[in-house]
Amino acid sequence: MPTDILLSDPPLWLTTPLLGEPQASELLARLDAELAWQRPTLRLYGREHPIPRRQVWMGDPEARYRYSARDFHPDPWHPAVAALRDRVTDALAASGTPARFNSVLLNRYADGEERMGWHSDDEPELGCDPLIAAVSLGAERPLRFRGKPGVARPGDAGPLSPFNVWLPHDSLLVMGPGAQGALQHALLPRKIPGLRISLTFRWVVG
Numbered sequence: 001m002p003t004d005i006l007l008s009d010p011p012l013w014l015t016t017p018l019l020g021e022p023q024a025s026e027l028l029a030r031l032d033a034e035l036a037w038q039r040p041t042l043r044l045y046g047r048e049h050p051i052p053r054r055q056v057w058m059g060d061p062e063a064r065y066r067y068s069a070r071d072f073h074p075d076p077w078h079p080a081v082a083a084l085r086d087r088v089t090d091a092l093a094a095s096g097t098p099a100r101f102n103s104v105l106l107n108r109y110a111d112g113e114e115r116m117g118w119h120s121d122d123e124p125e126l127g128c129d130p131l132i133a134a135v136s137l138g139a140e141r142p143l144r145f146r147g148k149p150g151v152a153r154p155g156d157a158g159p160l161s162p163f164n165v166w167l168p169h170d171s172l173l174v175m176g177p178g179a180q181g182a183l184q185h186a187l188l189p190r191k192i193p194g195l196r197i198s199l200t201f202r203w204v205v206g
């Protein structure tokens with residue numbers, strides 16, 4: 001599997017293809033059809049807003065997640081998602097990066113209008129310097145990165161200019177240790193038609 005090193009410090013790598021066809025397209029159709037996609041609301045400045053995408057939180061029972069002072073329990077592993085988790089774990093081990101995952105956030109973007117705002121995946125449950133593995137299926141869209149406001153870069157490196165990482169169908173983006181401390185990322189709205197599903201595998205510290 002060809003891997004592009006997009007950034008070395010913090011590590012950001014893109015591998016494509018991950019599964020090959022027809023497996024990748026079959027997985028996209030199966031996840032779309034078989035998962036209990038939710039559109040929870042988020043409270044912002046005292047008002048409830050439905051999130052601009054759908055999602056499912058899945059994982060081991062002890063991989064609980066606290067968010068907005070609420071405990072979220074993961075859905076049990078769907079067999080196709082568990083198989084993908086093992087595939088990603090094997091691919092990482094083969095490239096000399098042993099990692100394990102007890103949970104995954106699945107995001108479903110119906111079209112280019114649906115999106116995710118600027119954030120880092122730096123919740124305390126994820127421990128310090130997590131490795132997050134993100135699989136993309138469906139419409140190719142750019143994940144935009146920028147330096148985290150107020151965080152200096154290592155050495156004399158100047159400020160990092162924002163950049164796009166285009167995520168093709170059937171690709172794996174690895175955000176390695178340090179990426180969440182140094183960078184933010186967002187899936188901004190774009191006039192790109194078509195369904196996209198991403199799966200961001202994580203380890204949640206119990």
Ligand SMILES: O=C(O)CCC(=O)C(=O)O
Nearest residue numbers: 105107121143187198200
């Ligand atoms: O959909 C994507 O590629 C980004 C998802 C993401 O940032 C997340 O799940 O934390």
Ligand SMILES: [Fe+2]
Nearest residue numbers: 119120121185
């Ligand atoms: Fe994220």
